[in-house]
Amino acid sequence: MTSNAADPIYEDLRALILSGKVKSGSPLRQDEIAKRFGVSKIPVREALQRLEVENLVTFERNKGATVRHYTVTEILQLMDIRIALECRALELAVPHMIDADLREMRKLLSDYAQRTEAAEWSDMNAKFHHMLYEPCGNAQLLRMINDLQEKLGQYLRLLVSEATGLERPMREHDEILDACENEDAATAVHKLRDHIQTTQKEVAAFLRRGA
The missing domain is CATH 1.10.10.10 (Winged helix-like DNA-binding domain superfamily/Winged helix DNA-binding domain)
Known part of the structure; x- marks a missing residue:
């Protein structure tokens, strides 16, 4: 108590x-x-x-x-867990997405592309990913994803945005959303997995350089 x-x-x-x-x-x-x-x-x-x-x-x-100090290895391991949880959430979410969901995500990406600060990219990236998974209908899975994001914390999420920049994540977000709009869960999940794995490699390189 x-x-x-x-x-x-x-x-x-x-x-x-x-x-x-x-x-x-x-x-x-x-x-x-x-x-x-x-x-x-x-x-x-x-x-x-x-x-x-x-x-x-x-x-x-x-x-x-x-x-608590997370080592480089621990940060990359947390991103491994991201892949497993988020790919499953997206797989479940795509069949339940409605036009309003897709319009809101497209609007967010349009706004996202106009931003110039890494802190804004970080916040909007987190919001986009949340919107992708929300229709999955599995509250416990969404809670696990949220808990993992909280473990990473705003500081580490900002580090990820600084490591990746805007152009590559934005292009991949568009491709993921295209697949969702086409109701192609397999392609959406494949592109999401590649998206997070590429981010993981960029973060590893960024940290190796002493960031």
Whole structure:
């Protein structure tokens, strides 16, 4: 059972971590957090433990709590899981897409193409992928995809957008949506798999260069 005093601390720290405002590996000093919120260390500890359960925080002996650091290997493994979950969601979604869904996605891609900032690309990319999978009708699968995106966090999603740029993802998004409009689930899934795998390779190269 969680205490009300821990809730705002948990929500504030979680938002800071997922946005990348507190970087991976950063220490989370309980006394400083307690002072900022005007509380004892007990609700701070509880909030940090909740974040640990979500894999956002780690506790180390003689070091205390730090923001969870994902290695390059772990990031690429999370993208492997993306392929499995998202391809299945799209396979289920295509037969249930209606004209209104397709129009909204086409409109989003048109708006997406006008944007110039990586942060905007990142947000609109996430929205497009969400719209692709939403008609799948499997709430648990959608929740798993959302949980995975939250693990990656805004900071890592922005890194992906910086690594890939706009032109190649936009072209591939158009091709995926073309297949959906043609009710061709097999082609849509094939193109989605290639799309994520290419992104994975670009992110690996980007990280190897020390980004």
